[in-house]
Amino acid sequence: MTIQTKFAITRSEIAGVPVAELAEQYGTPTFVYDAEIIRQRIEQLRSFDVIRYAQKANSNLSVLKLMREQGVVVDAVSAGEILRAEAAGYQATGEPHSIVYTADIFDRVSLDMVCEKHIHCNVGSPDMIDQIGQRMPGSEITLRINPGFGHGHSQKTNTGGPQSKHGIWHDQLEDCLQRADHFGVQVTGLHMHIGSGTDFEHLSQVCDAMKAAVQTVGRTVKVISAGGGLPTPYKAQDSHLDIPRYFELWDATRRELQEEFGHAFQLEIEPGRFLTAESGYLISEIRAIKQMGENLFYLVDAGFNNLARPIMYGAYHPMSICHREGAASERTQNVIVGGPLCESGDIFTQQEGGFVEARELPVAGIGDYLIIECAGAYGFVMASNYNSKPFAAEVLVDSGQSKLVRRRQELADIFADEQV
Numbered sequence: 001m002t003i004q005t006k007f008a009i010t011r012s013e014i015a016g017v018p019v020a021e022l023a024e025q026y027g028t029p030t031f032v033y034d035a036e037i038i039r040q041r042i043e044q045l046r047s048f049d050v051i052r053y054a055q056k057a058n059s060n061l062s063v064l065k066l067m068r069e070q071g072v073v074v075d076a077v078s079a080g081e082i083l084r085a086e087a088a089g090y091q092a093t094g095e096p097h098s099i100v101y102t103a104d105i106f107d108r109v110s111l112d113m114v115c116e117k118h119i120h121c122n123v124g125s126p127d128m129i130d131q132i133g134q135r136m137p138g139s140e141i142t143l144r145i146n147p148g149f150g151h152g153h154s155q156k157t158n159t160g161g162p163q164s165k166h167g168i169w170h171d172q173l174e175d176c177l178q179r180a181d182h183f184g185v186q187v188t189g190l191h192m193h194i195g196s197g198t199d200f201e202h203l204s205q206v207c208d209a210m211k212a213a214v215q216t217v218g219r220t221v222k223v224i225s226a227g228g229g230l231p232t233p234y235k236a237q238d239s240h241l242d243i244p245r246y247f248e249l250w251d252a253t254r255r256e257l258q259e260e261f262g263h264a265f266q267l268e269i270e271p272g273r274f275l276t277a278e279s280g281y282l283i284s285e286i287r288a289i290k291q292m293g294e295n296l297f298y299l300v301d302a303g304f305n306n307l308a309r310p311i312m313y314g315a316y317h318p319m320s321i322c323h324r325e326g327a328a329s330e331r332t333q334n335v336i337v338g339g340p341l342c343e344s345g346d347i348f349t350q351q352e353g354g355f356v357e358a359r360e361l362p363v364a365g366i367g368d369y370l371i372i373e374c375a376g377a378y379g380f381v382m383a384s385n386y387n388s389k390p391f392a393a394e395v396l397v398d399s400g401q402s403k404l405v406r407r408r409q410e411l412a413d414i415f416a417d418e419q420v
């Protein structure tokens with residue numbers, strides 16, 4: 001029986017376009033993004049002064065262009081992401097900073113690039129202050145602070161606390177200010193991001209830590225960033241974050257700071273997942289169905305080379321079936337869903353630690369489509385060419401029209417950079 005949850009287990013269309021049409025036109029596996037869902041998520045965050053998209057979640061140029069057209073600025077964590085943002089039409093500088101480089105190191109290429117292009121830097125290690133200070137004395141920077149605590153949907157996405165490599169440890173601020181003074185560098189912003197896919201309780205603890213950090217740095221601070229980390233629903237019982245309540249907490253913090261310092265503070269938010277996760281679908285085709293002891297497997301043509309979240313974090317993604325012909329089957333069965341790779345961990349239905357688990361999905365046949373949902377964040381961007389599999393195609397659907405926004409990689413391109 002089809003379970004009528006928010007995540008139905010049968011699906012015939014994505015953003016108004018039939019799944020079968022998308023699969024036939026673009027092949028499988030293919031990522032499909034629904035532009036309207038991204039716009040809706042942006043609208044939910046409009047109360048923040050600045051929405052800065054953490055493009056690491058999905059940096060397809062068309063997604064970045066859509067963000068830019070909606071007035072969303074970007075975060076870049078590498079020289080490659082800076083160039084991507086420019087290719088999508090972002091200027092290197094602007095007010096608010098249209099691109100901010102956020103990282104815990106400058107590799108040599110990124111240091112050269114931020115200096116040449118005058119990209120604003122959000123520095124996550126004290127050494128970075130010296131490195132930018134030597135090259136660009138008198139510049140303005142933001143400090144990314146590790147407040148001493150963190151939380152994420154997995155230990156691997158927790159970016160705060162002493163086990164994390166991220167940010168400047170909260171009680172080393174004085175030392176950092178001295179380093180900055182030495183080069184005439186001004187700290188104009190403070191930033192905290194405690195983890196990805198965290199929850200309201202943990203997110204809300206950041207406000208007090210931010211207030212304390214601003215008080216330590218003083219009146220040069222004009223921008224505070226709440227970071228990203230906003231959770232999105234992947235399971236039927238998950239709910240959306242209460243954004244108005246979250247904004248209210250940050251706005252209250254901002255108002256207190258404004259009163260104390262007598263100047264305006266700009267409030268930024270920096271989500272990745274929240275803006276794109278729910279917009280994305282990975283369409284795959286079922287290529288083999290087999291019984292292994294008591295377990296039934298659907299083997300599809302997408303693997304962890306396309307979507308690494310299940311093998312990396314035991315992440316749960318909703319799934320649905322689209323029958324190639326005829327109506328959806330009413331009958332369901334418990335199945336394990338795996339991919340084509342020559343590695344036993346290539347399973348989409350697994351818990352953290354690699355334990356496979358069965359999922360109740362419609363009875364399906366070879367050639368039917370299996371759609372892995374909520375795959376718009378940390379999907380394609382974490383793909384690899386493992387097993388010499390090509391990168392999937394990416395398609396954007398807007399107003400009922402689908403458009404190829406990244407062609408499927410040619411097989412020969414996989415080894416095009418190699419030499420014998």
Ligand code: LLP
Pocket residue numbers: 054057075102157159193195196197227228229230270271272273274309377378
């Ligand atoms: N800002 C900073 C400084 C970050 O490090 C991150 C994520 C974000 C913003 C955006 O976080 P979000 O709003 O998307 O939670 N691959 C993992 C997520 C790693 C996130 C890394 N940093 C996953 O698939 O869950």
